[in-house]
Amino acid sequence: MKLMIFSKALYSTWIYYSPDRILFDCGEGASTELENKAFAIRHVFLSHGHADHISGLMGLINIRNNAMGDREKDLYIYFPAGNHFISELITYFARTNRRLRYRLEWVPLKAGDRVPLLKGRMPRYIEAFPTVHAQGEISLGYNVIEVRRRLKPEYQDLPQEEIVQLVREGRKDEITEEYAQKLLSYGGDSVPLRPQLVAETELLLHEATFLSDEDRKEYKHATVWEAVEVAQKAGVKKELICFHISSRYRRELGKVEREIAELNLPFKVTLIPPGEIVTRD
Numbered sequence: 001m002k003l004m005i006f007s008k009a010l011y012s013t014w015i016y017y018s019p020d021r022i023l024f025d026c027g028e029g030a031s032t033e034l035e036n037k038a039f040a041i042r043h044v045f046l047s048h049g050h051a052d053h054i055s056g057l058m059g060l061i062n063i064r065n066n067a068m069g070d071r072e073k074d075l076y077i078y079f080p081a082g083n084h085f086i087s088e089l090i091t092y093f094a095r096t097n098r099r100l101r102y103r104l105e106w107v108p109l110k111a112g113d114r115v116p117l118l119k120g121r122m123p124r125y126i127e128a129f130p131t132v133h134a135q136g137e138i139s140l141g142y143n144v145i146e147v148r149r150r151l152k153p154e155y156q157d158l159p160q161e162e163i164v165q166l167v168r169e170g171r172k173d174e175i176t177e178e179y180a181q182k183l184l185s186y187g188g189d190s191v192p193l194r195p196q197l198v199a200e201t202e203l204l205l206h207e208a209t210f211l212s213d214e215d216r217k218e219y220k221h222a223t224v225w226e227a228v229e230v231a232q233k234a235g236v237k238k239e240l241i242c243f244h245i246s247s248r249y250r251r252e253l254g255k256v257e258r259e260i261a262e263l264n265l266p267f268k269v270t271l272i273p274p275g276e277i278v279t280r281d
């Protein structure tokens, strides 16, 4: 299991990404459903401070305190710097959890800030990007990025033996270049994301509260068709996952999926049914 997703607009949204032990947002029910995996989480990245994205924090912080055995369970919670609701919540937790048995760090982030996830040959990090949601509500999206190496364009047509020879001669750095591959992009609640912010990501998680623009009273959320357009413009490589779908549409999702299939997009599209847990390997 690589991804575990629960999302129902206005009620609760949380997404667990196991390779880097990240929870994106923490709506109600996250720790209840994640059970043992709640102890594995190392980083929580909050997109904004609305209740349906933060109401599971009390349960998560509390259950980790009650765990037996494991002492290696530091928890880092990242949030958009200056977000009013989250600042209030931090004060509340500071007052009510004076004797936590593990290290809990709240880390404010601004767009462009990076958080290292993994060291090694192909390091990974998170980079925050700006999103536009509700008036006065500071919000962020997050890219999980892996640093990879590839042959420079001028060496890409060389026969394999010659490349091996060059590497043996110690010229690997000369013939290859580093590049940053987005593995996953999470936009949180937002109007359509700017495609260049999530360009060429493998997996785009874009909100799609509405199926049609006519149902949208205020411009705070995206439609499923806007999410598809963002994914097309961004050149998503593998999959678009639409989450935060309003429960009013539960019975129409099959029809929309068929309409999307007719577009013959170069990536898979998944709609998260409101109220159901969806997993991905």
Ligand SMILES: [Zn+2]
Binding pocket: 009, 010, 013, 050, 052, 053, 189, 244
């Ligand atoms: Zn929401």
Ligand SMILES: [Zn+2]
Binding pocket: 048, 050, 133, 189
């Ligand atoms: Zn919201």
